[in-house]
Amino acid sequence: MAKQAERRAATTEAILTAARRLFGEQGFAATTVDDIADQADVAKGAVYHHFKTKEALFEAVFDQVSRDLVQEIDRAVRGEKDVLAMMVAGTQHYFAATAEGATGQIILHDGPAVLGWERWREIDAQHFGGKMPRAIAAAMEAGLIARQPVEPLARLLLGAMTEAAVACAGRADIARAGAEYARAFKSLVEALRRRA
Numbered sequence: 509m510a511k512q513a514e515r516r517a518a519t520t521e522a523i524l525t526a527a528r529r530l531f532g533e534q535g536f537a538a539t540t541v542d543d544i545a546d547q548a549d550v551a552k553g554a555v556y557h558h559f560k561t562k563e564a565l566f567e568a569v570f571d572q573v574s575r576d577l578v579q580e581i582d583r584a585v586r587g588e589k590d591v592l593a594m595m596v597a598g599t600q601h602y603f604a605a606t607a608e609g610a611t612g613q614i615i616l617h618d619g620p621a622v623l624g625w626e627r628w629r630e631i632d633a634q635h636f637g638g639k640m641p642r643a644i645a646a647a648m649e650a651g652l653i654a655r656q657p658v659e660p661l662a663r664l665l666l667g668a669m670t671e672a673a674v675a676c677a678g679r680a681d682i683a684r685a686g687a688e689y690a691r692a693f694k695s696l697v698e699a700l701r702r703r704a
Contacts, residue, residue, distance in 0.1 A: 522549065524572060532610025532613050533610065536621070563622060567631070573611060578636050581636070591643050598639070600690040606682065608682065632670075644665070652701060653702060665693075
C-alpha cells in the first residue's frame with residue numbers, strides 16, 4: 509500500500525514538473541496534454557487520472573508557482589527595516605519576478621485567462637494577497653501607521669495591487685510597467701507612514 513502511494517505521488521510530481529516547465533515555456537494554449545505526458549514519461553491517461561482537465565492541472569501548477577514565489581519574496585525582504593519597507597520590497601520583487609519568464613507566463617499572462625479573475629484572486633489570497641492584512645496589522649502594532657480597521661485598508665491596497673497586475677498582464681513591456689506600478693505602490697504605502 510505504501511509503495512502504491514509513493515508511486516502515485518511520484519507520478520503526480522512528474523506531471524506537475526512537466527506541466528510547469530511547458531506552461532512556463534510555451535504557455536497554456538500551446539501546451540497539450542500529450543506534451544505533458546511525454547515530458548513526464550507517463551501515459552496520457554495517467555495525466556487525466558490525476559487531473560480531470562488541463563485547466564485543473566494548470567490550477568495546480570499556478571498554486572505551486574504562487575507558493576514558491578511567496579517563499580522567494582519572503583527570503584528577499586527579510587533584511588528590510590520594517591513591515592512597510594517589506595511590503596514595498598515584496599511588491600517590487602513580485603513585479604520583477606512576474607515580468608518575464610515562466611513565472612510571469614503562468615501568473616500574469618495565463619493565470620487570469622485560464623482561471624478567470626475570480627479564481628485567480630482566490631488563489632492569490634492564499635499566497636501573496638493573503639499577506640496584506642497581516643502586514644497591515646503588524647504595521648499598526650509597530651506604530652508605523654495609524655490604527656484603523658485592517659480589512660478595508662488591506663482590501664484597498666490589495667485592490668491597487670490586483671489592478672496593477674491586470675494592467676501588467678495585458679502589456680508587452682511587463683518589466684517596465686511592473687517597475688512603474690511598484691514605484692506608485694511605494695508612494696501609497698509611504699503616505700500611510702506615521703511621521704515622528
